[in-house]
Amino acid sequence: MNLTLRQLQAFRAVADLGSFSEAGERLGLSQPALSATIRKLEDQLGVRLFDRTTRQIALTAEGAELRRLANRLIDEFEAVSGDLQDYLARRRGRVVVAALPSLAAVTLPRVLARFKALHPGIDVIIRDTLHDQIQDLVDSGAADFGLTVTPAADRDFAFQPLIVDRFVMVCPRRHRLARRRSVTWADMVADPIITMARTSSVRQYIDAACAQTGIASHSRYDAEHLATIGALVSEGLGIAALPSLTTPLLRFADLAEVPITEPHVERVMGIVRRNGRSPSVAARALIDLIAADCQPAAA
Secondary structure, three states: OOOOHHHHHHHHHHHHHOOHHHHHHHHOOOHHHHHHHHHHHHHHHOOOOEEEOOOOEEEOHHHHHHHHHHHHHHHHHHHHHHHHHHHHOOOOEEEEEEEOHHHHHHOHHHHHHHHHHHOOOEEEEEEEOOHHHHHHHHHHOOOOEEEEEOOOOOOOEEEEEEEEEEEEEEEEOOOOOOOOOOEEHHHHOOOOEEEEOOOOHHHHHHHHHHHHHOOOOOEEEEEOOHHHHHHHHHOOOOEEEEEHHHHHHHHHHOEEEEEEEOOOOEEEEEEEEEOOOOOOHHHHHHHHHHHHHOOOOOO
16 A cells, blocks of 8 residues: 555545545645545545535544554655754754864864854764774764874775874973973983874874984883873973874973974874765764865975
């Protein structure tokens, strides 16, 4: 049995108004066309839905039952249709963003404040985690997109570069290198080094820089969190090389910040999405806002 929404809407209009002519006017149908629609519906169901006289029409018992069911079906359809329209108009939705902690803490908040003002009905979930986990979340579909460094070449990702983040040295303000205009990696490794955990993208960039210059870097402490590094450096237990994007998170430690040269190390950060997977309208709106907020990386 193939009942259509149009048939049910026509039936409900006649049942509500008790008149084919009035129902036809409401629906924009001629009376013959509406009568033909009801007759076809009755033929499909094999029952009469209305008792007709010259003065009035009345629902049969089967018609009354169909009216109850039709009301529910039409109301549910209209609710679903309304939800879909809200979703497409960015009035409702849900976006999951996987982001490096530095981006989640420094870049995202100001963008999300504007996004929430524009689209208050869209929920945004933030997964702040390390680069490898971001790639896994995006690849599995658990995150709509990621904010991270350039993805691995063997992963099937589209990458939209947005920010060039340069490495700097952080040290106590009383440190011998604190007043330098710049330092080299060779200058730094003369001191105890405090680094991020080996699984972090920051540590991988540092290890690559040391390998490039032929310098052996031995860390005194490895830490999972930036706050820990800031506290250790503040206490004079070592110095650290960090991306400049992360240093606003260390203001509590009152550290000096000096650019690192020879070699000049930078990381490109941007939006990672899985190739062949179109973002939802809500995710697309957030991606566009993030891209507009960030300085595009040089080609």
